[in-house]
Amino acid sequence: MDFELTEFQAELAEGMRRLCAGQFPLEQVRLPESTERVVDRAGWRQLGDAGVFNLCLAEEAGGVGMGLAEAALVFEELGRALLPGPLVASHLAAGLIDGADDGSVVVGLVERPDPARPEAAGVVPVIIEHLGDLDVLLLLSDAGVASVDPASLDATRLKRPMDPLTPVWVVPGLPEGTPVAGPEIAAWWRRDGAVLTAALQIGMAAWTTELAVEYAKQRRQFGRPIGGFQAIKHLCADMAVRTEVARCAVHAAAVTVDQPEVGDALVAVAGAKLLSDEAAVANGRSCIQVHGGMGFTWEVPAHLAYKRARVLATQFGTEGALAESLAESLAESGRGVR
Amino acid sequence: MDLRYTDAEQAFRGELRSWLETTLPGLPPKPSPHDWPGRRAYDTHWQRLLSDAGYAGIDWPVEGGGRGSSPVEELIFKEELERARAPYVGVNFVGLLHAGPTIIAEGTSEQRRRFLAPILQGDEVWCQGFSEPDAGSDLASMRTRGVRAGDDYVVTGSKIWTSHAEVADYCELLVRTGADDSRHRGISWLILPMDTPGVEIRPLTTIAGSTEFAELFLDEVRVPVANRVGEENDGWRVTMVTLSFERGTAFVGDLLEAIELLSSAVTLAQRTGAWSDPGVRRQAGHLRAELDALWALTKRNVSQAARTGIPGVGGTFFKLAYSETRQKLGEFSLALLGRAGLAADDIEGLDGEGPLPAETMVEDWLRGISLTIAAGTSQIQRNIVGERILGLPKEPVATTGAAREPARQRT
Numbered sequence: 121m122d123f124e125l126t127e128f129q130a131e132l133a134e135g136m137r138r139l140c141a142g143q144f145p146l147e148q149v150r151l152p153e154s155t156e157r158v159v160d161r162a163g164w165r166q167l168g169d170a171g172v173f174n175l176c177l178a179e180e181a182g183g184v185g186m187g188l189a190e191a192a193l194v195f196e197e198l199g200r201a202l203l204p205g206p207l208v209a210s211h212l213a214a215g216l217i218d219g220a221d222d223g224s225v226v227v228g229l230v231e232r233p234d235p236a237r238p239e240a241a242g243v244v245p246v247i248i249e250h251l252g253d254l255d256v257l258l259l260l261s262d263a264g265v266a267s268v269d270p271a272s273l274d275a276t277r278l279k280r281p282m283d284p285l286t287p288v289w290v291v292p293g294l295p296e297g298t299p300v301a302g303p304e305i306a307a308w309w310r311r312d313g314a315v316l317t318a319a320l321q322i323g324m325a326a327w328t329t330e331l332a333v334e335y336a337k338q339r340r341q342f343g344r345p346i347g348g349f350q351a352i353k354h355l356c357a358d359m360a361v362r363t364e365v366a367r368c369a370v371h372a373a374a375v376t377v378d379q380p381e382v383g384d385a386l387v388a389v390a391g392a393k394l395l396s397d398e399a400a401v402a403n404g405r406s407c408i409q410v411h412g413g414m415g416f417t418w419e420v421p422a423h424l425a426y427k428r429a430r431v432l433a434t435q436f437g438t439e440g441a442l443a444e445s446l447a448e449s450l451a452e453s454g455r456g457v458r
Numbered sequence: 459m460d461l462r463y464t465d466a467e468q469a470f471r472g473e474l475r476s477w478l479e480t481t482l483p484g485l486p487p488k489p490s491p492h493d494w495p496g497r498r499a500y501d502t503h504w505q506r507l508l509s510d511a512g513y514a515g516i517d518w519p520v521e522g523g524g525r526g527s528s529p530v531e532e533l534i535f536k537e538e539l540e541r542a543r544a545p546y547v548g549v550n551f552v553g554l555l556h557a558g559p560t561i562i563a564e565g566t567s568e569q570r571r572r573f574l575a576p577i578l579q580g581d582e583v584w585c586q587g588f589s590e591p592d593a594g595s596d597l598a599s600m601r602t603r604g605v606r607a608g609d610d611y612v613v614t615g616s617k618i619w620t621s622h623a624e625v626a627d628y629c630e631l632l633v634r635t636g637a638d639d640s641r642h643r644g645i646s647w648l649i650l651p652m653d654t655p656g657v658e659i660r661p662l663t664t665i666a667g668s669t670e671f672a673e674l675f676l677d678e679v680r681v682p683v684a685n686r687v688g689e690e691n692d693g694w695r696v697t698m699v700t701l702s703f704e705r706g707t708a709f710v711g712d713l714l715e716a717i718e719l720l721s722s723a724v725t726l727a728q729r730t731g732a733w734s735d736p737g738v739r740r741q742a743g744h745l746r747a748e749l750d751a752l753w754a755l756t757k758r759n760v761s762q763a764a765r766t767g768i769p770g771v772g773g774t775f776f777k778l779a780y781s782e783t784r785q786k787l788g789e790f791s792l793a794l795l796g797r798a799g800l801a802a803d804d805i806e807g808l809d810g811e812g813p814l815p816a817e818t819m820v821e822d823w824l825r826g827i828s829l830t831i832a833a834g835t836s837q838i839q840r841n842i843v844g845e846r847i848l849g850l851p852k853e854p855v856a857t858t859g860a861a862r863e864p865a866r867q868r869t
Contacts (some may be wrong), residue, residue: 121462121530125459152624345850352850356844361781365752365755382461382462390743443744446744
């Protein structure tokens, strides 16, 4: 048992961090804020070349053949860079939709509302992220995955998206679409999609911690850097703790998917998504607070991470459903983890 | 990242498991928590059994008489003991986890020869005299004096939170040998025989009603200079060196116990009907996620110790997160008990399904309150994270090396 990153894994993460810092600096990532299209096609291809989408695809299918653990490390870095776009959907679609694997085709995904799930029934219409950027839209349900031409939808763009880098559309309903995968694929997409989304969240949680700490070191009030005051220092400490705990949960979930004999992957994944959603949301909020009045301005990027965390918390399992599924696992087994 | 155990690690687990299966049924009945001589006898007997089987001092280096196991084996050891419901380390806590490792690292060869084997074999029990009534989080301000008089130090002052003082043979004692304001530069580490004239022990009763702590009053107590570990005035460093023995496993038993307690809480909720409340189920789900994540963090910390030989920052993260999760679990259980939680007695349920587990849950809730206080309060831990890990400016008075006593001792 060695739960530290291997040398290769550490290099992979480091390489992805360098790529993002060099190719996708925040000033550039922010350029399309509040516009209809936020995916930079050339950049998407670069991500494809770097293996972001085909990392887990088998080598014989033209992929890199790595595990979900490696993908989680890569997605952590994408989260840290606040990269917008349907990253998780395009990664899942590699091998199923031509061109998803190398980044030449941008694939999005939306849950088909399930009338059997009372939370989804009835009131809130279907909201689709990034529709304007998509070449293919996939509809996910327990029954499987279906493909839809995004242009065929009667979609209305919402003028004031909560996250300025996640444009959203509303549709009155969803067509049947063309089936592209069955229930088994749908189930593993749900699982892997939750892990990769959680990885984006912990990347952001780590980034907002650093942003808050940097600011707390240089901002002076009462003649001292504000980070010297316990009220601020402890906010920052809590951010760091939350990130590290959630990070271990995400890594353990990814490894458990890769090494099924070590535990119950679905339980590990639900816990990881739950805690990383919480960490990203709480850290985004604290980051704004540490910045004081400046944190309330559009210019300071703290709000971007906070808003993105809220967006991602609605995807691949929400708080209530995740906590319920964990409760179910407790009720069934009456026995803890191994 | 690999969560699979190697063949050698699994073999270690297998041997340990069969030893536990044959040994545990032969243990005498557990003494009452208030019977201190009985507890000492029970705990030291268990230590003797471990020692005879070669499991004593699992984490101690071989040259100190220990087994010299890897951090991963240490993790497996603690995991298996907890799962088999083996006795806790009990009164051997300070000797095994603090005093012994300190003497291994900093003691003279004579001190090592004299003191190590009796700790490993359960022959001698240690307690700790670090904190003082006026020196808690700010341990470096301690005032208990050690004045050199010939071959002795004459020690006068008082100590507090001294676990198991009543049954201890020796105390690891920090005394001020430097100037009054020398702070951490003027402290020495002494071995105090508890039967020395001038040592008075006054038990403290905790909010849980237990008496595992005591106050020590020291009135002109003569401690031989030969009992000093390390140089005079170098006791602070001696104490800190020992912390590097921690390899991420300090809370393994506690964490697994918490996972068991959550299961009991869920069983209780199912029994009372509270489980039909989505709020209750979600709280349980959150607790499960947190405990699982802490188990993953434990494995990360142990792996780091195995690679680098030193404890990383993860231990501080763990303590902060675990103590809060454990307290949430305590509150959760207490709420589920409802009015059955008004006494720590297991009363019969009206459903004919046996007693309601109030004793365990009420006591656990109360004892859990110490977690954010003992071994460095959560506020001090946050300062440590903020200053030493995140690099934020220090408090006006340095908090370097804040008080860290051994973690909570389960009874």
